[in-house]
Amino acid sequence: MAGTTRNALPKGFRSAELGWPELHRIPRPPHRVPLVGDVVGVNLRTPLQDSLRVGRQLGPIFRRKGFGKEIVFVWGARLSGEMADESRFAKHVGLGVANLRPVAGDGLFTAYNHEPNWQLAHDVLAPGFSRDAMESYHAMMLEVTGRLTDRWDGERAAGRAVDVPGDMTKLTLETIARTGFGHDFGSFERTRPHPFVTAMVGALMYAQRLNVVPVPLAPVLMRSATRRNDTDVAYLNRTVDDVVEARINGPAGEGDLLDRMLDTAHPETGERLTPENIRRQVITFLIAGHETTSGALSFALHYLAQHPDIAARARAEVDRVWGDTPQPAYDQVARLRYVRRVLDESLRLWPTAPAYAREAKEDTVLGGVHPMRRGAWALVLIPLLHRDPEVWGADTEGFDPDRFEPGAVRARAAHTFKPFGTGARACIGRQFALHEATLVLGLLLRRYELRPDPAYRLRVAERLTLMPEGLTLHLDRRSPAAPARPEIPAVSETTSASRCPVTGAGD
Numbered sequence: 001m002a003g004t005t006r007n008a009l010p011k012g013f014r015s016a017e018l019g020w021p022e023l024h025r026i027p028r029p030p031h032r033v034p035l036v037g038d039v040v041g042v043n044l045r046t047p048l049q050d051s052l053r054v055g056r057q058l059g060p061i062f063r064r065k066g067f068g069k070e071i072v073f074v075w076g077a078r079l080s081g082e083m084a085d086e087s088r089f090a091k092h093v094g095l096g097v098a099n100l101r102p103v104a105g106d107g108l109f110t111a112y113n114h115e116p117n118w119q120l121a122h123d124v125l126a127p128g129f130s131r132d133a134m135e136s137y138h139a140m141m142l143e144v145t146g147r148l149t150d151r152w153d154g155e156r157a158a159g160r161a162v163d164v165p166g167d168m169t170k171l172t173l174e175t176i177a178r179t180g181f182g183h184d185f186g187s188f189e190r191t192r193p194h195p196f197v198t199a200m201v202g203a204l205m206y207a208q209r210l211n212v213v214p215v216p217l218a219p220v221l222m223r224s225a226t227r228r229n230d231t232d233v234a235y236l237n238r239t240v241d242d243v244v245e246a247r248i249n250g251p252a253g254e255g256d257l258l259d260r261m262l263d264t265a266h267p268e269t270g271e272r273l274t275p276e277n278i279r280r281q282v283i284t285f286l287i288a289g290h291e292t293t294s295g296a297l298s299f300a301l302h303y304l305a306q307h308p309d310i311a312a313r314a315r316a317e318v319d320r321v322w323g324d325t326p327q328p329a330y331d332q333v334a335r336l337r338y339v340r341r342v343l344d345e346s347l348r349l350w351p352t353a354p355a356y357a358r359e360a361k362e363d364t365v366l367g368g369v370h371p372m373r374r375g376a377w378a379l380v381l382i383p384l385l386h387r388d389p390e391v392w393g394a395d396t397e398g399f400d401p402d403r404f405e406p407g408a409v410r411a412r413a414a415h416t417f418k419p420f421g422t423g424a425r426a427c428i429g430r431q432f433a434l435h436e437a438t439l440v441l442g443l444l445l446r447r448y449e450l451r452p453d454p455a456y457r458l459r460v461a462e463r464l465t466l467m468p469e470g471l472t473l474h475l476d477r478r479s480p481a482a483p484a485r486p487e488i489p490a491v492s493e494t495t496s497a498s499r500c501p502v503t504g505a506g507d
């Protein structure tokens with residue numbers, strides 16, 4: 001179990017030569033420049049796609065070095081499958097994830113395996129992400145999607161294309177804020193992002209820059225960025241603390257995650273999350289829970305627009321399963337099996353959280369060939385794992401949702417589809433994301449025909465997550481089948497201003 005790892009390993013970045021005694025046997029790019037490393041052809045804006053290109057050339061395990069940091073990458077299905085063995089490997093909190101510690105501390109995503117708060121928070125929060133729990137969030141998700149379709153109806157009527165990643169990010173942020181702690185950022189109504197969102201994006205960008213700035217130069221190169229980051233993090237902390245305090249002293253929420261964190265004791269030990277840890281979890285859910293789903297929806301909409309035959313099949317399913325009910329019920333969402341396959345296939349090609357790190361729990365030998373000391377780690381490159389021809393066949397780039405037909409899934413080896421990570425530290429929000437994304441795709445397919453810009457070629461932007469860059473779509477309203485915007489009972493009239501002090505704070 002992740003929480004019972006013996007003596008903690010040293011924190012901070014551990015370069016590969018410390019943990020892989022026979023590192024020289026792992027292939028690396030041919031032109032290594034002294035001191036700087038494997039930087040020939042590197043684009044700082046697309047480090048992940050650079051690694052995919054290099055990985056395709058070098059094979060299922062390879063290494064790259066940049067500014068003194070050497071990293072081992074794994075993507076072959078056999079080696080990745082081995083690293084999914086929880087008796088030998090566990091999550092490694094390093095590099096990008098560790099850089100988020102000043103913001104998210106020992107919250108679920110950034111906690112070290114040995115930190116007791118991981119197990120406590122996992123046990124307290126897991127029921128809040130079960131399939132059943134989704135039922136209580138379903139009406140809130142419908143309400144937020146109604147705000148999206150209001151906006152898209154307006155854009156369509158004005159003859160404008162819609163900004164898919166921008167609007168999907170607003171949708172998923174509003175959804176997690178609402179279901180997480182009953183807040184409304186008003187993203188669809190604003191012309192500029194809420195200051196909380198600006199501070200969060202600033203803190204994420206800062207953490208990401210730390211990945212590529214050479215460690216000895218960081219204090220000098222990042223001085224002013226560090227000062228700004230301190231201000232951003234302080235603002236995030238203060239506003240979340242105010243939200244939590246208002247909930248403690250005010251009326252209860254609508255059974256959201258914050259209520260759960262405040263009210264639930266651990267089922268066996270009776271322990272509770274501290275206010276400091278609850279703050280960390282709220283920030284964690286906002287970070288982990290919105291861009292990932294937003295990217296998944298955006299890629300799916302791109303592929304649907306590019307494949308009218310697949311869109312027609314998905315739409316026919318929505319019409320058949322939902323009929324003319326104005327508002328799909330909770331259990332009508334999971335019945336959209338083909339729409340779900342479209343989502344899975346999008347996540348195969350572009351898993352929006354594209355890598356996870358695994359470390360050896362004890363000295364071991366990977367693939368029977370590569371010795372690893374306890375604590376040695378590698379980054380699993382999910383987009384390449386999802387393109388391993390041994391698993392997915394020759395045409396790995398083709399978009400084909402039928403790869404996820406039940407028979408095809410059963411025929412594949414375990415641990416070959418990993419968009420949500422693996423093991424004890426896999427994504428706690430998986431069902432949440434799948435319910436939300438399937439519901440939204442269903443509602444959009446039912447309402448609109450999607451017309452791509454004929455000149456658009458997919459470009460993938462790398463933020464903390466992956467996103468189709470510059471994706472816009474033209475919409476045609478379906479007629480006459482598409483029902484009007486559903487009348488959704490307001491979940492509560494007191495969603496934000498009266499209860500949640502985020503509104504007003506510097507807003």
Ligand code: HEM
Binds near residue numbers: 355357
């Ligand atoms: C399509 C959407 C999503 C994708 C692709 C995704 C992907 C992932 C991946 C790959 C991990 C493992 C990271 C690692 O091993 O270092 C992870 C962990 C996590 N995700 Fe997600 N995620 C998504 C949506 C969400 C949502 C909606 C939430 C919250 C509402 C969420 C919350 C978390 C948390 C808290 C963790 C850490 C779990 C732990 O270590 O105990 N994710 N996610």
